[in-house]
Amino acid sequence: MSTAVDPSRLSINQETVKQWSLPELAEGCAKEGITAVGLWRAQVQEYGVERTARLVRDAGLTVTSLCRGGFFTDIEEAARARALDDNRAAVDEAAALGTDTLVLVSGGLPHGSKDLAGARERIADALAVLGPYAEERGVRLAIEPLHPMFAADRCVVSTLGQALDLAERFPAEQVGVVVDTYHLWWDDQAPAQIARAGRGGRIHAFQLADWVTPLPAGVLLGRGQLGDGSVDFKAFRAVVDGAGYDGPIEVEIFNEAMWARGGAEVLRETAERFRTHA
């Protein structure tokens, strides 16, 4: 449980140092000896997909995941078709960047709807279409259960158990899950579900952020630096490692106070916190 984490498992999700451009991120990681990053579609598209692929390749960086596909819960047919098209594009971008993992934020309740079960079924419908498309391109879809406070407006998949109920309808090479401490730390069922995910070979990403209070308005940007909050990362990692996962560990923190600081300082602090707390 108190085994030191292998520092080479650290991957920096680019949102953690959102103040940086992609070239700044590549340069900063090189200086800090960090060899892996998680990327976001909007920033990649802005810089250019091929250009980003070249940048990370030249910098010797591994792309551990691309965020995000998803938003599958619309009822209207045209909106659902658009979502599928957009997700095929996301798969293509992931493949171009050389990452095998596309993170999915599945979508909240459509406007005016109160039907959680129906929304969850529409996610399964989309996965049935996208799973084979992704597998052909060497990309795995990773359902991220989001904290229940996002169930209405972002993601009706609120627990790892729910994410696995969806993922297990498909081959593990097509659909797995994201284990993110920020979303799952409170759940006493998480350890058993992490073991279940490990047995099925479905832990496709492992992400860290700390839980800090009070939450800000809108709650999205309330994540904390590792060690600043309530999450017992060593205990959590012991469970994930114990489930057979030995892949990269992404630090993904959305925090306006961290974005207001210099990127290099935040990156150094994050690497230190990772070694100490993870």
Next chain:
Amino acid sequence: MSTAVDPSRLSINQETVKQWSLPELAEGCAKEGITAVGLWRAQVQEYGVERTARLVRDAGLTVTSLCRGGFFTDIEEAARARALDDNRAAVDEAAALGTDTLVLVSGGLPHGSKDLAGARERIADALAVLGPYAEERGVRLAIEPLHPMFAADRCVVSTLGQALDLAERFPAEQVGVVVDTYHLWWDDQAPAQIARAGRGGRIHAFQLADWVTPLPAGVLLGRGQLGDGSVDFKAFRAVVDGAGYDGPIEVEIFNEAMWARGGAEVLRETAERFRTHA
């Protein structure tokens, strides 16, 4: 599922019309034909426990619950002893008010602690002491699972399943649970857990509030008027009724915009929404 709710089941939790004093609440309920209220300790203590008991008795009001006992998770011995004393006082107040239900908000993580399991065990320790004390006075303790977004700072009991795991260590006459739509609406396990609670005779209170977004800073005061948000109250009530519960249904909404309006207007709206949505 679409059976109309019996309007006489409505109980108004006084926080819903926090702008009102206790006499205003009693008078307002009489005008609106509402015969039951849920009360809060701070307001009752301010007005006087015996004086409140007399007020509600004279007004013909039933007190369906008293909020709140709890905050059992401190580690330090003196703080735990103080919490037990305070909870014995809360039981005495509940008995004086003639209600059989004391709602418990169990407490979050102590400062600097990351040990959720330990905190949950300390809740059980406190229940072992308080359960018999409450039963002797005709009061049932009702563990309220709070939404997981409150796990760090208010309540480490985040699901109905966890609440029942705790409650079932004790006789149902001593310890049960609160079923509150605001805290449980997102959870696909809630229906099975409500059935479990019903089988054990442990549904000691049923409370309604809607889930609306965006959440305000601190998230505590973000509850919505019935019908304004994501909760399917009729489906939820069908599950609770189906579990054999036929008691009062409390509307408990913390919402600053509602507190800024006239109490009579809010009470009338709430009664209307109850008839339409519950």
